[in-house]
Amino acid sequence: MFAVSVTPDPPELQRVWDANAAFWDECIGPEGNAFHRVLVAPAQMRLLRLQPGERVLELACGNGQFSREMARVGAIVTASDFSPVFVERARKYAKDAGLNIEHRIADATDESHLLAMGEGGPFDAAVCTMAIHDIAELKPMASALFSLMSASGRFVFSVMHPAFNATNPVFVAETFDEDGDVTTSYALKISGYHDRSPERGTGILGQPEAHWYFPRTLVNLLGPFFKAGWVVDGLEEPAFPAGMGAPERPFSWRNYPAIPPVLAVRMRPLPKLNG
Numbered sequence: 001m002f003a004v005s006v007t008p009d010p011p012e013l014q015r016v017w018d019a020n021a022a023f024w025d026e027c028i029g030p031e032g033n034a035f036h037r038v039l040v041a042p043a044q045m046r047l048l049r050l051q052p053g054e055r056v057l058e059l060a061c062g063n064g065q066f067s068r069e070m071a072r073v074g075a076i077v078t079a080s081d082f083s084p085v086f087v088e089r090a091r092k093y094a095k096d097a098g099l100n101i102e103h104r105i106a107d108a109t110d111e112s113h114l115l116a117m118g119e120g121g122p123f124d125a126a127v128c129t130m131a132i133h134d135i136a137e138l139k140p141m142a143s144a145l146f147s148l149m150s151a152s153g154r155f156v157f158s159v160m161h162p163a164f165n166a167t168n169p170v171f172v173a174e175t176f177d178e179d180g181d182v183t184t185s186y187a188l189k190i191s192g193y194h195d196r197s198p199e200r201g202t203g204i205l206g207q208p209e210a211h212w213y214f215p216r217t218l219v220n221l222l223g224p225f226f227k228a229g230w231v232v233d234g235l236e237e238p239a240f241p242a243g244m245g246a247p248e249r250p251f252s253w254r255n256y257p258a259i260p261p262v263l264a265v266r267m268r269p270l271p272k273l274n275g
């Protein structure tokens with residue numbers, strides 16, 4: 001990763017995601033990648049406990065793979081992203097799958113964009129899948145979602161785990177020979193947590209442009225939501241199960257089953273006292 005001293009503005013962030021969208025979509029595919037299928041989607045579905053007919057808003061939906069999963073269990077989904085290229089891909093996949101999902105272009109750092117999606121009434125749930133670490137500012141989202149949510153609403157998000165996977169870990173593998181018994185042990189070397197600032201990096205090897213990450217401590221991740229009136233009432237820290245078979249790369253997360261690369265969180269709005 002390359003540290004940058006100046007946080008880029010929303011048009012530049014959007015330009016980079018537009019430039020990467022086709023490549024990301026082709027790598028991830030319409031059903032999501034192993035991260036989504038094994039770690040993220042099952043955790044989010046457990047935390048959401050969706051009921052058919054519930055209205056759900058997804059922010060930063062990318063190619064819409066999780067939006068479609070929610071629509072398939074009967075949720076009424078509005079899916080949004082600030083990248084028109086991603087939104088177009090999501091729209092096409094939904095149409096091809098015969099799923100009725102409303103797609104919108106919306107910047108999650110612009111409160112007015114988010115509030116405009118609430119014209120159909122309150123949402124029962126909101127979701128943000130593996131994208132909060134890519135979003136420059138969380139206060140507008142925390143505040144707008146609080147206004148958009150029904151009294152029984154919940155906001156579920158997944159993020160690269162702030163302790164293990166948002167701080168530029170060094171993947172370590174050590175091979176030992178003890179009396180002819182050769183084993184390899186896997187570890188992570190974490191060299192920072194409190195001192196991270198926005199930096200550019202590679203999410204998928206070969207992507208056209210490095211994109212920006214906004215690594216946050218747990219306090220900085222959850223703090224804007226606490227201030228806006230949210231409380232946490234569900235958490236998961238999914239890791240790949242041991243024995244999934246040989247991974248494609250030696251430093252794949254699949255070799256680190258004891259360490260969770262993902263944090264999934266459920267939040268609920270505190271009662272709105274003034275109505």
Ligand SMILES: C[S@@+](CC[C@H](N)C(=O)[O-])C[C@H]1O[C@@H](n2cnc3c(N)ncnc32)[C@H](O)[C@@H]1O
Nearest residue numbers: 017060061062081082083107108109129130131
């Ligand atoms: C790592 S991708 C995740 C996409 C999708 N949620 C998934 O899991 O496949 C991050 C996504 O965040 C979107 N994004 C980043 N900043 C955003 C913002 N300020 N508003 C809306 N979307 C944003 C990008 O366009 C991209 O689709």
